[in-house]
Amino acid sequence: MKTIITNAFSINMFSDHHRHIVEFIPKTAHEASQYLSEDWESAVGHPDTAALFSEQLGVTIPVNRVNVQLIPSQTRLIVGQYVGPRLPEGATTLPDGAEIRWWLVVADR
DSSP states (O other): OOEEEESOOOGOOOOSOOOOOEEEEEEOOOHHHHHTTTSSSEEEOOHHHHHHHHHHHOOOOOOOOOOOHHHHHHEEEEEEEESSOOOOOOOOOOOOOOEEEOOOOOOOE
16 A cells, blocks of 8 residues: 655545545654655655654655545555644754654545
8 A cells, every 4th residue: 555645635636526435544754754665756845844843753854746646455654644833944853842743644435
């Protein structure tokens, strides 16, 4: 199964208009990084976000501005959700009081 790492989830990730059941499973940074060992792609479109994700996961996350298509039973997402104050331009570390919450997102029909 292919893994896509991103910083957001959108209903537009489904290309069809069928019913989908979506599961959001919280993960630690270590657990999230384990999904990036083979057959994965970055969909992180902002350099600062990619740098923060790389620092958090210990894996180089390239900047890649692409549209994501979540195909049930074929793809899964690792979503890094930034929580905290607005990031200053060029940030490579998290400011005080900020965190990235990691989620495994899988879909089924």
